[in-house]
Amino acid sequence: MSRAVGQIDPRKSEAILDAATDLFGEKGTAATMDEIARRAGVSKQTLYNRFGSKLDIARALAARRSDAVTAPLRSEGDPETVLTAYAYALLEKIVHGEAGASLRGLAMVSPKAPDIAGAIYDSGPGESLRRLSAWLADQNRRGLLRVPDPDLAAEMFSGMALGHSHLRTLLGVKHPDGDRIPERARETARRFIRAFTPD
Known part of the structure; x- marks a missing residue:
């Protein structure tokens, strides 16, 4: 056709x-x-x-990754199920995806082209955080979670999920628990939900 x-x-x-x-x-x-x-x-x-331009390409690449990572936030499900899927997507991209070369490339780019580095962050990880924060704010409004500061909670959840995975990937160091991503994602979501469950 x-x-x-x-x-x-x-x-x-x-x-x-x-x-x-x-x-x-x-x-x-x-x-x-x-x-x-x-x-x-x-x-x-x-x-x-x-x-x-290369800047437009960098933005598109970061947006594509953000769309993939945040897809679970657009699904229906209880908070723990959604956050488990989100953590899994985040870890899978960093531990088993093409992130190694991308992160090393970004590290090379950042000092020489801060505009590209900033655009990549804003369109990728920054957008993912904004989407997670908006999702958490919605859970708070619905009474499913108690999240007084969704921006802070979004960063906290991302940090819990990733741990040192970004650093290991950037440095090319083996991930000791790379085959335990599902378990790690479930545990991260479970503990996060426990901390933010309404009284």
């Missing part, structure tokens, strides 16, 4: 983002738009039609 004039092929956008993930991990900001287009198998025109 042919595409209508002006219709965007999402597969090409995904190929661009996948290529950019690899190249940013390998080269940091030294990766060029030409290299991204070649790796993705698209023309430069196609690349620029979708993403006008």
Whole structure:
């Protein structure tokens, strides 16, 4: 089936983002738009039609990861089930996903291109925290949890779930409990719920 004039092929956008993930991990900001287009198998025109700059690509990559991690917050379920799924998604991305190269690439980018680092944080981890905070505020309004400061609680939950996983991934150190992600996610959610259950 042919595409209508002006219709965007999402597969090409995904190929661009996948290529950019690899190249940013390998080269940091030294990766060029030409290299991204070649790796993705698209023309430069196609690349620029979708993403006008490396900053736009970085934002899109971070947003894609945030969407995947926060998907459980859009599901129906009791708070413990939702938070277990959220913690699992967060850990899976860091421990078993493509996060190693991405985090190392970001560490290389940050001092040289703080605008890109800031955009990545805001569109990715920052957006995930905002979504978790909004979800926690909703649970508070519904009386399912008692969360007087949803922003603080969102950071607290993320920290509990990840522990040192970010640091281990960044440094390329083995995760000692990498095969226990489901158990760790359940325990994090259970303890968090216990701390924020209404009196």
